[in-house]
Amino acid sequence: MKIIVQKFGGTSVASEEARIAVKDKVQQAIRNGFAPVVVVSAMGRKGAPYATDTLIDTLKEANISVNVREMDMLMCCGEIISSCVMAATLQKYGINAMALTGGQAGIITDSQFGAARIKNIKVSYLMRLLESGIIPVVCGFQGMTENNFKFTTLGRGGSDTSAAALGAALKADCVEIYTDVEGIMTADPRLVKEANILEQISYAEVCQMAYNGAKVIHPRAVEIAMGSNIPMYVKSTFSDAPGTLITSESGGRSAGSEVVINESCASGVANLSDLVQFRIELNPTDFAAGRNLFEDLAAAGISVGCLNLSEKEAMFAVFTPDQERTIKVLDESGFKYVCNTGCAKVSVVGSAMRGVPGIMATFVAALAAKNIAILQTVDSDTTISAIVKEEHLVDAVTALHYAFKL
Incomplete structure (x- = not known):
């Protein structure tokens, strides 16, 4: 059957x-x-x-x-x-x-x-x-x-x-x-x-x-x-x-x-709106600070995305409805931070991008040509994403769609 x-x-x-x-x-x-x-x-x-x-x-x-x-x-x-x-x-x-x-x-x-x-x-x-x-x-x-x-x-x-x-x-x-x-x-x-x-x-x-x-x-x-x-x-x-x-x-x-x-190795461009980006100062000598930060966020039921972590800084995004709870966690833990509201995420996806030189260059150049500031990037073998201001989202998606010949 x-x-x-x-x-x-x-x-x-x-x-x-x-x-x-x-x-x-x-x-x-x-x-x-x-x-x-x-x-x-x-x-x-x-x-x-x-x-x-x-x-x-x-x-x-x-x-x-x-x-x-x-x-x-x-x-x-x-x-x-x-x-x-x-x-x-x-x-x-x-x-x-x-x-x-x-x-x-x-x-x-x-x-x-x-x-x-x-x-x-x-x-x-x-x-x-x-x-x-x-x-x-x-x-x-x-x-x-x-x-x-x-x-x-x-x-x-x-x-x-x-x-x-x-x-x-x-x-x-x-x-x-x-x-x-x-x-x-x-x-x-x-x-x-x-x-x-x-x-x-x-x-x-x-x-x-x-x-x-x-x-x-x-x-x-x-x-x-x-x-x-x-x-x-x-x-x-x-x-x-x-x-x-x-x-x-x-x-x-x-x-x-x-x-x-598909000539470009990419399959599509996806986007998320209604995001808030946080940039948090970290003490490079306090190795537990980053761990404590994300444990506190998890305990508050806050899911983070677009995570970048270094000795001196953590960057991530949350959806706007989680903004106030995130601020409360950061304030109670004594972190210094910058909160960027009105953000969006734009991503180029394609399994064939893996190991191909110039993919990031194409991504950055496409947004730069439209005078779109990249607030943060995150990537994997199959995805490159950027946080941009939401007012630039349509131009960003369109520019990447054209640049990657989709």
């Missing part, structure tokens, strides 16, 4: 017209000889009546301090509504489908409400349904604890994670992630009009792009697929475009019906 997992995001199930498009994708998979497992997100985005954020607001109207168990139980409702409506739509068109919660589909998690981790997937029931010609329509984003049968949610990007995990457990031929864009792009098209759709990209590259701000797919889902070497596709529900293949090897970008091999 050839199994395919097809995940559809909130916009793909939000209207009757969209759900008919989903039905067409499911029928096409059946015609191609696959047994589909459908995974759905909650219907619509914030403001829509059954969107997860809307349900949360309804609960907080009753009690702003909601118990985490009740919060997870409520957040599961959006996907349950979506799976029932999508199953009913498929049934209307003669497709034998059955709605399942994450727990009914066999997704067993730990009991960390709001950010549960999948411990196991019991696929026997899903396999019986598939062998009987029934298409499971599974609630994404959720699972169930093993012993006390409590609903749990998987955190941000949970529906992508559900689809990847089901694909791995079922030994699926591939996982398709359907959304409202035609694939993974070389940059955010809202910032760079000339951004191109990538025909193929490696697991590692798309993870780096996601961690650095690209929002098409969650990196945890990609990591699960990478662990099982399952090909993933990012496609549009609303077109027949081939989408982007995520696999073990990087590829090129799409130009009509041709594939353009």
Whole structure:
């Protein structure tokens, strides 16, 4: 049996017209000889009546301090509504489908409400349904604890994670992630009009792009697929475009019906906004100062990024909502520091950059040509990032996209 997992995001199930498009994708998979497992997100985005954020607001109207168990139980409702409506739509068109919660589909998690981790997937029931010609329509984003049968949610990007995990457990031929864009792009098209759709990209590259701000797919889902070497596709529900293949090897970008091999060794430019940069003085004779600083930040629940550490200085960035807590930690610990607000991070990602001379020179020259000050850089084998002022973000992304010939 050839199994395919097809995940559809909130916009793909939000209207009757969209759900008919989903039905067409499911029928096409059946015609191609696959047994589909459908995974759905909650219907619509914030403001829509059954969107997860809307349900949360309804609960907080009753009690702003909601118990985490009740919060997870409520957040599961959006996907349950979506799976029932999508199953009913498929049934209307003669497709034998059955709605399942994450727990009914066999997704067993730990009991960390709001950010549960999948411990196991019991696929026997899903396999019986598939062998009987029934298409499971599974609630994404959720699972169930093993012993006390409590609903749990998987955190941000949970529906992508559900689809990847089901694909791995079922030994699926591939996982398709359907959304409202035609694939993974070389940059955010809202910032760079000339951004191109990538025909193929490696697991590692798309993870780096996601961690650095690209929002098409969650990196945890990609990591699960990478662990099982399952090909993933990012496609549009609303077109027949081939989408982007995520696999073990990087590829090129799409130009009509041709594939353009990436001349620059880079695959894309990603960006994050709403950052605050801190520069902290360190005493070079106090070897414990840096350790104490980061222990204190961790104890306060503050996650830092873009970290540079030397004898005399530490530099890092936090998201703006963490600014005041960071300042409190630094003040209480007696550190001298400079706080740079209104910052952004721009990153060039590409596994083929590894060991290539001149990559940093190209990066720095592109920003210098636009008179964009680099406040800080951080790099790895596959990523070069810079902290810049947020007012320069669009120019920075555009300049790097052009300089790296994306």
